[in-house]
Amino acid sequence: MVDSAVNTMGFPVLSLIVLVPLAGALLLLWLKDDLQIKRLALLVTTLDLALTLKLLAHFNPDTHLMQFFEEYQWIPALDIHYALGVDGISVLFVFLSAFLGWICVLASWRAIEQHVKGFMCALLVMQTLMLGVFCAMDLFLFFIFWEAMLIPMYLIIGVWGGDNRIYAAFKFFLYTLSGSVLFLVGMIVLYFEGGRSFDIPTLMTQKYPFTVQFWVFIAFFIAFAIKVPMFPFHTWLPDAHVQAPTAGSIVLAGVLLKMGAYGFLRFSLPMLPLATHYFATPVVLLSLVAIIYGGYLALAQDDLKKLVAYSSISHMGFVTVGLFVLNVAGLKGGILQMFSHGIITGALFLLVGLVYERTHTRLISDYGGLMKVMPIYTTGLAFFTLAAMALPGTGAFIGELLVLVGVFGFSKIVAALAVIGALLSAGYLLSMFKRVALGKVTNQALTKSWDLDAREVVALLSLALFVLWVGFYPMPFLNIMHASVEHLLQQTQAQVVLISR
Amino acid sequence: MDQDAIIHSLITSLPEITVLLAACLLLMLDLVWRRQRVAVIGYLAIAVIAIAALETLLIAGQIKPVYNGMFVLDDFAVFFKLLFCLITALCILFSIGYLQQEQIEHSEYYVLLLFALCGLMILASAVDLIIIYVGLELMALSIYLLTGFKRQSRLSNEAALKYVILSALSSSVLLYGMSLLYGLTGTTNIADIAAVIGLQAAIDPLLIFAIVFLIGGFSFKIAAVPFHMWVPDVYQGAPTSITAFMSVGPKAAGFVVLLRVFLQGLLPVSEIWLGLFTVIAVATMALGSIVALVQHDIKRMLAYSSIAHVGFALLGVVAGGKAGIASVMLYLLIYSFMNLGIFSAIIVMRQGAFGGERIEDYTGLSRSHPVLAMLMLIHLFSLAGIPPTAGFFAKFYIFVALIEQQHIALAVIAVMFSAVVAFIYIRIVMLMYMRPPTGEFAMQLELPPRLALGITSMAVIVIGLFPSWFLTLAQIAILQ
Numbered sequence: 001m002v003d004s005a006v007n008t009m010g011f012p013v014l015s016l017i018v019l020v021p022l023a024g025a026l027l028l029l030w031l032k033d034d035l036q037i038k039r040l041a042l043l044v045t046t047l048d049l050a051l052t053l054k055l056l057a058h059f060n061p062d063t064h065l066m067q068f069f070e071e072y073q074w075i076p077a078l079d080i081h082y083a084l085g086v087d088g089i090s091v092l093f094v095f096l097s098a099f100l101g102w103i104c105v106l107a108s109w110r111a112i113e114q115h116v117k118g119f120m121c122a123l124l125v126m127q128t129l130m131l132g133v134f135c136a137m138d139l140f141l142f143f144i145f146w147e148a149m150l151i152p153m154y155l156i157i158g159v160w161g162g163d164n165r166i167y168a169a170f171k172f173f174l175y176t177l178s179g180s181v182l183f184l185v186g187m188i189v190l191y192f193e194g195g196r197s198f199d200i201p202t203l204m205t206q207k208y209p210f211t212v213q214f215w216v217f218i219a220f221f222i223a224f225a226i227k228v229p230m231f232p233f234h235t236w237l238p239d240a241h242v243q244a245p246t247a248g249s250i251v252l253a254g255v256l257l258k259m260g261a262y263g264f265l266r267f268s269l270p271m272l273p274l275a276t277h278y279f280a281t282p283v284v285l286l287s288l289v290a291i292i293y294g295g296y297l298a299l300a301q302d303d304l305k306k307l308v309a310y311s312s313i314s315h316m317g318f319v320t321v322g323l324f325v326l327n328v329a330g331l332k333g334g335i336l337q338m339f340s341h342g343i344i345t346g347a348l349f350l351l352v353g354l355v356y357e358r359t360h361t362r363l364i365s366d367y368g369g370l371m372k373v374m375p376i377y378t379t380g381l382a383f384f385t386l387a388a389m390a391l392p393g394t395g396a397f398i399g400e401l402l403v404l405v406g407v408f409g410f411s412k413i414v415a416a417l418a419v420i421g422a423l424l425s426a427g428y429l430l431s432m433f434k435r436v437a438l439g440k441v442t443n444q445a446l447t448k449s450w451d452l453d454a455r456e457v458v459a460l461l462s463l464a465l466f467v468l469w470v471g472f473y474p475m476p477f478l479n480i481m482h483a484s485v486e487h488l489l490q491q492t493q494a495q496v497v498l499i500s501r
Numbered sequence: 502m503d504q505d506a507i508i509h510s511l512i513t514s515l516p517e518i519t520v521l522l523a524a525c526l527l528l529m530l531d532l533v534w535r536r537q538r539v540a541v542i543g544y545l546a547i548a549v550i551a552i553a554a555l556e557t558l559l560i561a562g563q564i565k566p567v568y569n570g571m572f573v574l575d576d577f578a579v580f581f582k583l584l585f586c587l588i589t590a591l592c593i594l595f596s597i598g599y600l601q602q603e604q605i606e607h608s609e610y611y612v613l614l615l616f617a618l619c620g621l622m623i624l625a626s627a628v629d630l631i632i633i634y635v636g637l638e639l640m641a642l643s644i645y646l647l648t649g650f651k652r653q654s655r656l657s658n659e660a661a662l663k664y665v666i667l668s669a670l671s672s673s674v675l676l677y678g679m680s681l682l683y684g685l686t687g688t689t690n691i692a693d694i695a696a697v698i699g700l701q702a703a704i705d706p707l708l709i710f711a712i713v714f715l716i717g718g719f720s721f722k723i724a725a726v727p728f729h730m731w732v733p734d735v736y737q738g739a740p741t742s743i744t745a746f747m748s749v750g751p752k753a754a755g756f757v758v759l760l761r762v763f764l765q766g767l768l769p770v771s772e773i774w775l776g777l778f779t780v781i782a783v784a785t786m787a788l789g790s791i792v793a794l795v796q797h798d799i800k801r802m803l804a805y806s807s808i809a810h811v812g813f814a815l816l817g818v819v820a821g822g823k824a825g826i827a828s829v830m831l832y833l834l835i836y837s838f839m840n841l842g843i844f845s846a847i848i849v850m851r852q853g854a855f856g857g858e859r860i861e862d863y864t865g866l867s868r869s870h871p872v873l874a875m876l877m878l879i880h881l882f883s884l885a886g887i888p889p890t891a892g893f894f895a896k897f898y899i900f901v902a903l904i905e906q907q908h909i910a911l912a913v914i915a916v917m918f919s920a921v922v923a924f925i926y927i928r929i930v931m932l933m934y935m936r937p938p939t940g941e942f943a944m945q946l947e948l949p950p951r952l953a954l955g956i957t958s959m960a961v962i963v964i965g966l967f968p969s970w971f972l973t974l975a976q977i978a979i980l981q
Contacts, residue, residue, distance in 0.1 A: 075969040077976060078901065118871075144888040151882055154927065158935040166935050173927055174920065177887075181916035184897070188904045188912070215909075 012070045013058075014084040017051045017094065018131045020044060021101065025124035034116040038109060041120040045102040045127070052098040059091055061480045064487030066137060066201060067091075074141070080198050083137040088484030089265055089335060092477065093134045093258055096342045099466075100254040101127040104247035106459040107350050111246045111357055112160060119160055122152040123247060130255050134262065139187050139198040146259065147180050153248070153256070161243040168243035175236040179226035183263075186219030190271065204270045204491060210278075217275035220268050221283075227260030230283075230320055231290040234313050241309035242362075246353025249305065253312050254346035258338045261319050265335070269323070270491040276326070277492075283324040284410065288417055290317030295424030299431075304352045304362045307432055308345060311388065314421055315341050315396075321418060322403035326492060330406025331485050332478055333399050339477065340387075340395030340470050347384045347463040351377070354456055358449035364432060369441035374451045378437045380460045385433045387467045389426045395470030510567035512560060513574050516553040516582060517622050523549040524615035531608035542608040543597045546615055547590050553622070554586040570690055571629035580830060580978035581625035581757050588750045588837050589618040591957070595845040595950040596742040602851055603740060605650055617643035617750065624754040630679045630689040633758050637675075637722065640751055641668050647746075648739040660738025667731045668721070675718025681711035691766035699769040712767065712774050716781070719762075723755035725815060726784040729808050736804035741851065741858075744800055745844030748807045749837040756814060756833055760826055763818065765980055771821070778819050783914055786812030790922035799847060799860050802925055803840070806884065809922050810836055813899055816915055820902035823979055828895075828902040830975040835883075835895040835964055842880040842957030849873065849950050850942070863929055865938025873944070874933045876958045881930055883961045885923040891964035898972065 024044030031037050060067060066085030074082045086094055104123055112119045129152070132145035150173055158169030191198055194206040208216070226233045237257075241249050269276050294314030301307040319341065322334025354377065355370070356362055371378040387394035390401075400422060407415040441447060452460070470477055511518070527542055527549075557579055566573040593611060600606040620640030627633040645668070649661030683689050685708055686697040698708070721728040736744045763774060789809025796802035814836070817829035850862065867874035883892035896919060903912045964971050 075972060077969065077972050118867075144893075147893070148888045150887055154930070155934060158931060166931055169931070169935070170924070170927070174924060177923055178917065178920040181920050182913070184900065185904070185909065185912050185916055188897075188900055189909065191901070192905060 012084075013051065013055055014068050014086065014094075014135045015070060017048060017055065017098065018084065018128055018135055020048045020051065021124040021127040021131070025121045025128075028117060028121050028124070031117065037117050037120050038105070041105045041124060042102075044124060045098070045105050048127070048131075049098045049102045052095045055086070056091065056095055056480075059086075059088075059480065061088060062483060064088065064483040069137070071137070074138075078140075078198070079196055080140045081138045082141060083199065084135040084141075085137040086135060088481040089488070090134045090262070091480060092335065092339050093255070093262060093342075094131055096258070096339055097127065097130040097134060097255050099462075100250055100342065100346050101130075103346060103350065103459050103463065104250050106455055107250060107353055108245070108247045109455060111353055115159065119156070119245075119247075122156050123251075126152040126156070126251060130251070130259075133259055137200050139190070139200055139203065141198075142200070143180075143184060143187060146183075147177075149256070150176060153252070156248040156251075157240060157244045160245040161248065162245075163243075164239070165243045168239040171236045172240040175226055175233075179223040179233070182219040183223035186216040186223075189216055189219075200266070206271075208272065208274075210274050213272040213275035214278065217268060217272045217279060220263065220272070221279070224260040224263040224268070225286075227263065228257055228316050228320060229260070229313065230286055230317070231293055231313070232286075234290065234294070237313060238306050238309045241312070241349075242303060242305045246349060246356070249308075249349040249353070250346045253308070253349055254342040257312060257316055258342055261316070261323065261334070261338050264320070264323050265331075265488065269326075270488055273492045273494070276324070280324045280326060284321050284407075284414060287317045287321035287324065288414060290314065291321070291418055291421035292424065295421050295428065298428040299424065301428075302364050304355075304364060304432070304436075305349070307364070307428060308348045308352060311348075311425060311428065312341070312345055314425060315345070315388075317421065318400055318403050318418070321414070322399075322406055325406045325410035326489070327406050327409050328485060328489060329402050329409065331489060332481060333402025333404075333406055335481055335485070336470065336474065336477060337396065337399030337403055340399050340467065343463055343466050343470075344384060344387045344394075344396055347380075347460065347467075348388060350459060350463070351381050351384060354452065355449070359446060361445075364435050366443050367436040367446065368439045368443065370437045370446065372441055373446050373449060376451045376457065380452070380464075381437060382433060383464060384460075384467070385429045387471075389429050390422060393468070393471045395467050395474070398470060398474045506567070510572070513563060513567045514572060514626070515560060516556045517619050517626075519553045519556060520549060520615050520619045520622065523552075524612050524619065527608065527615070528612045531612075539600070539606040539608050540597050542611050543593050546611040547593050549615065550586045550590045550593075550618065553618075554583055557582045557586070566628055566692075568632075570692075571632045572623075572626050573628045574626055575980075576978040577757075577760075577830075577980050578626040580974065581753065582622050584753060584834055584837060585618055585621040585625065585750060588746065588753070588841065589614055589621075591841050591845075591953050592742060592746045592750075595745070595841075595848050595953040597949040598947040599740070599742045599848045599851065599950065603651060605652070605740065607650075610647065610650060613643045613647050614746070617647070617746070621750055621754045625757050627758070628691050628761065630682065630691070630762075633762070634672075634676060634679065636754070637758070638672065640754060641672070644743070644747060644751065647743045648735060650740050650743065654738070656738035657740065658738075660735045663731055663738075664735045671718050671721030671728065674714050674721075678711050678714025678716075678718055681707060681714065685711060691761055694766040695769060698767065704770060704773065708770065709773055712770070713777070715762065716774060716777055719755055719759050720781060723752050723759065723811050723815075724808055725781050725811050726788050726808070729785070729788070732808060733801045733804040736807075737798055737800045741800065741844060741848050744803075745841055745848075748803065748840050748844070749833075752807070752811065753833045753837060756818075756829055759818060760829060760980060764821060764826060775819060775821075778815060779911065782812050782815035782819055783911070784812075785809070785815060786915065786918045790918045793922060793925045796925075797860055799858055799862075799929075802860060803843065806922065806925060807840065809918065810840075810884075812918070813896060813915065816908075816911060817899050817902055819911065820899070820906045820908060822902070822906060823976070824898075824902035824905050826979040827972070827975040828898045830978065831898055831968075831972060832895045834971065834975070835891040835961075838957045838960040838964070839880055839883045839892055842954055842961060843877065843884065845950050845953040845957065846873065846877045846880065849944060849954060860929060860932065861939070864932045864936045866933040866942065868938050869942055870944065873954075876954055877933065878930055879958055879961055881926040883965065885926040886919050887923070889962075889965045891961045891968070894965060894968040894972075 069085040071083040136142035298310035322330040390396040561579040623636035651657035793805035883890035886896040
């Protein structure tokens with residue numbers, strides 16, 4: 001592990017990034033005043049965001065090796081280490097998690113009225129765990145972060161959620177748990193097959209027999225497909241997203257869904273290349289179903305959050321299809337789509353939350369003519385609606401375009417069908433915008449609501465900044481991931497080539 | 502035995518002798534010195550246990566059996582003796598307030614617990630079927646009395662009676678199995694049995710009988726399916742502190758003996774019992790997990806959940822080998838902490854008319870008692886096996902042991918049941934956190950039970966985050 005262990009910063013920056021929110025959560029316990037609690041949470045997340053920016057600034061995009069690597073003995077008897085590191089793929093998601101964590105605190109400023117302390121603690125713990133997932137370089141450590149996330153998320157949905165929150169919390173918990181326990185079994189199988197090591201870079205260099213890859217792939221696939229979520233494992237998502245409080249939805253859609261796809265990138269593709277090639281076509285087809293089916297379901301929704309939730313299923317379909325066509329364009333597009341989907345969906349959930357705080361309804365039929373009441377808000381809504389449609393100039397466009405280029409290389413029919421999904425998204429998003437913002441104000445209750453304040457505008461603007469940045473100048477993002485993606489593709493191809501000879 | 506051997510034997514069994522003598526002394530002390538508070542006897546008992554634990558540590562590391570090869574103090578025995586001391590001490594700690602609460606404050610309670618502890622410690626060291634039986638009965642007789650300790654309560658009496666009758670029956674089954682084994686091998690010593698059986702070319706059909714009877718007897722002691730029926734009733738009826746003790750102490754002792762008899766004495770014929778244990782383990786997990794889902798009484802629910810946990814621990818026995826044994830030991834250690842913790846929370850909840858025994862009693866607890874609710878949450882997630890708590894690592898290591906032996910299908914079944922059983926724990930979390938309180942809580946906020954809860958919470962978190970030391974401990978202490 002020495003050759004890929006580089007830490008260009010003098011201090012353990014990743015540990016700091018991961019643990020700062022946790023320390024903040026512990027500090028919060030001593031505060032009594034709600035406003036102070038919010039301020040401290042904001043301070044902690046801002047600090048964390050600043051640290052990730054510093055991380056990005058020091059990141060070396062020319063290598064696929066793990067950077068900012070740190071490693072300590074943890075459980076020597078099983079050769080388990082506390083090992084953190086990032087490559088060009090995960091560094092983007094470290095940033096995304098920290099960024100959305102900051103947005104979440106801003107989004108919860110007024111939305112959370114009860115048990116503010118508990119909520120902020122759960123949110124910060126959640127952030128530690130999310131960052132940990134993306135930084136972990138030891139499979140055991142990864143699993144600890146991955147699974148422990150159930151606890152704060154269960155509480156966030158169940159305590160601060162909507163009317164049907166308890167059902168949604170149970171469904172989320174049990175669904176995700178049953179997926180990840182299979183991951184646990186697969187992971188231990190890999191441990192023994194890979195020479196008794198949980199070290200992720202080591203496991204990547206091992207060659208596993210096809211039967212092992214086959215079964216482990218299935219176990220991993222169920223765990224990740226539930227998290228993404230892919231058709232037919234998506235049924236928990238609408239409930240969880242709709243019932244969760246705004247910040248919970250942002251975290252769920254923005255980061256948690258990405259973890260499933262990240263799992264494919266980090267484990268399934270490089271560690272199980274033979275099985276990946278074997279299963280690529282079925283997975284692509286399932287993704288295709290998700291794209292179209294999710295879009296159709298979104299068309300029929302009257303609940304704003306449900307609409308965004310189903311659109312997430314459809315958009316995440318683009319991600320998984322991009323990953324499993326197994327070429328550079330598809331992979332890069334998929335990763336970029338993950339990043340921009342995180343930001344755009346986060347923004348859409350934030351927008352829904354903002355208007356819900358004011359009107360206490362999420363039903364599209366209760367709205368109409370919002371443009372006249374809340375012009376600034378409607379501007380934001382229009383912008384992010386167009387962004388979610390993948391209009392050129394926004395991040396989603398670059399992502400989806402690259403994915404489609406990749407898919408075209410895989411199969412022209414699949415590419416043609418995937419475009420239907422893009423058309424559908426234009427359909428449900430535009431019709432949503434029309435029914436919410438345009439026309440006459442039919443519901444008099446709307447006239448009582450007020451427009452956005454500075455805090456909310458700042459949150460939306462910073463999200464919009466990244467949408468445009470990726471949309472107009474995606475090169476920095478593509479550069480960061482380039483070396484890692486190339487290397488990943490090599491890992492995926494090498495064994496297959498060897499066998500086909 | 503010559504004089505040296507006798508002295509050597511006495512020294513090796515010093516902890517047991519200490520506990521036994523001290524128990525007798527405390528019994529008399531209560532008679533002659535009537536004016537003191539009963540709690541003092543409890544604290545004295547804890548002191549005795551501390552001394553016994555210290556002695557165990559000091560004389561540890563003697564591989565050679567004493568008392569004519571019937572009693573040994575190897576690392577395996579030391580591990581479990583310390584565990585039993587810890588369990589009993591914690592149990593006394595949360596009993597102190599509880600007995601007052603239930604108005605059953607009699608010093609015999611602590612004395613009986615010490616006798617039970619002595620039985621447990623003998624079991625940890627027993628390498629001979631006769632000694633195993635003596636230890637089991639000493640432990641069981643004390644617990645019969647303790648189960649019926651709420652003399653005015655019909656449920657408690659019923660529980661005691663049920664336990665006596667069924668336990669006696671199972672003991673006779675066990676004894677029959679042992680006598681068959683003796684008849685076949687001509688010895689009661691476990692190591693000798695292994696040697697004799699190892700020499701036999703063909704398997705005697707009578708040996709299968711003996712093994713089935715032994716498994717039946719042990720299954721009762723550890724409450725595995727199909728000999729689990731007594732558990733819910735006895736757990737519900739017994740005083741809560743005794744339920745806590747029963748759910749960990751005797752169970753762990755049952756596993757100690759099981760490991761010694763099967764993974765040492767009967768290891769040469771493992772093909773006979775391995776399949777049987779596999780079936781029992783899966784059935785136990787399944788029944789415990791599923792029936793626990795529909796319970797309304799928290800003690801009954803924990804009874805079924807403990808059955809499910811036994812199923813998990815049995816998987817470690819099925820896995821066998823060094824990792825298997827270590828995984829069972831670690832599981833029992835961690836399980837003891839979690840279960841004692843959750844029971845001390847239940848005891849803290851008990852106050853006067855307020856039961857704290859229905860699951861609904863916990864509704865909205867987090868609003869008025871955030872710290873207590875938080876500690877319960879930690880224990881519940883640990884019981885559910887969610888990281889970063891100790892419960893996760895316990896299960897994880899069982900899976901590691903299973904998969905190392907290529908029992909992958911079994912591991913998959915086990916993880917699925919662990920997802921099922923998680924429901925019951927997160928349901929309590931849901932009631933505590935996601936529902937508004939329905940009534941006032943009346944807590945018994947005395948120091949001793951809270952102290953016990955604090956200790957177990959620390960243990961659950963620390964073992965969860967830094968399992969290395971405990972894992973190494975279990976790996977060192979496995980059967981040689």
